[in-house]
Amino acid sequence: MKPPKFRYFAPRSVEEAVALLVEHADEARVLAGGQSLVPLMNMRLAHPDMLVDINGISELAYVRPWDGGLALGAMTRDATLERDTTAAARLPLLVEAAHCVGHPAIRNRSTVGGSIAHADPAAELPAVLLALNAAFEVRSRSGSRTISAQDFFKGYLSTDLKASELLTELRVPGLPSKAGSAFVEFSRREGDYALAGVAAVITLDEDGTIADARLGLCSVGPAPVRPQAAEALLRGQHPGDEAWDAAATAVITGLDNPPSDIHGSADYRRHLASVLTKEALASAAERAERNR
Amino acid sequence: MQDEDFVTIRLTVNGGTHRLVVEPRRLLADALREDLGLTGTNLGCEHGVCGSCTVLVDGQSVRSCLMFAVQANGHEVMTVEGLARGGELHPLQQAFWEKQGLQCGFCTPGFLMTAYELLQHNPNPSEEEIRSALSGNICRCTGYQQIIEAVQSASQAVAGASATVPSGTGA
Incomplete structure (x- = not known):
């Protein structure tokens, strides 16, 4: 298996990369960590005429405090995020999810921006960033625009990003200090694509009831899922099995056609979504209780 | 041109x-x-x-x-x-040899390099940490047990070797 021929450009700045993408929007693909694109090219499922390799753009690799949360440069490697102490202190959910991405040798290359732009429904970060109300900055010749995660993910491997635009930054708002979060997933082998995964964020009120709950699911539909009906059910409830059961039921009722393949049927994925939702909520609530 | x-x-x-x-x-x-x-x-x-x-x-x-x-x-x-230095096996290679951490050997180079990186960062990993680090490497022969044992054995050998380095050298 060998990738088809392509023309190769390795710009050193965002401006240079954007200029290339604008000029060659029809034929160019951005090469970030390459952990999804290169397999597709090796199998000749993807055959871009031109690659714009952004690995040399060092200004795109950073994790910075931003507005109580974090700003992540698109070329931040998952291995970097996984070990970042600022991220661990501010948004431990991101670190927990980054650790679930692939295997160590994958995470050494894979990038947060690549995961978002590729929008594989089985990927962890899109679901987690959806739950965290993240927004993404993209640059084009005419300037930049910011797209909320909610508006960004359109469907299977499909996003609001245009071929002439470059994803440059992920902005993730902070959580209240009393919030607790958790990410859980199930896969056949550690590091393989999850058959289902759930991110949960819970904030508790003074009286111990749920002030706010957020969920994000991967691998259970054509795009990451934010089950707002389940979130609404949880507000005002007391944390516990009764609330988790009701939320899990609402989650699977709202699922639109989970994938069915040799690794798991749609029914099995619904079952996993239910079990993992309860697990993630219980774990997030326990952590929120500890932070209270 | x-x-x-x-x-x-x-x-x-x-x-x-x-x-x-x-x-x-x-x-x-x-x-x-x-x-x-x-x-x-x-x-x-x-x-x-x-x-x-x-x-x-x-x-x-x-x-x-x-x-x-x-x-x-x-x-x-x-x-x-x-990995080997002047014809002498690296402690990881030696341990794979001694613990029979291979049969056909096809996957071995990948396992060795992955384990090498692990021991660089974590010289004394637990069994769980070894399994997690090696989770992305497939072996169709060994059933993994001897590979895990080989990495454990190598970490002890490396730790033992550094413990026997005379103190005060190069300071």
């Missing part, structure tokens, strides 16, 4: 510098095997699942089937051929 279909790159592999003229689509794995004759790195699945082609780039494990050689331009690559 150079044909625009080819690029000249400079790779440092196991300490030696090489100048190569490659197509941009040349995978790092193929450059190592075909252009440099370093056939210790094995290609299994060629889409990043099996871990067989794992090498280190600037000290970090990567799938050499998911990286183009041109992307390694100016970087340092270490392959399984870089």
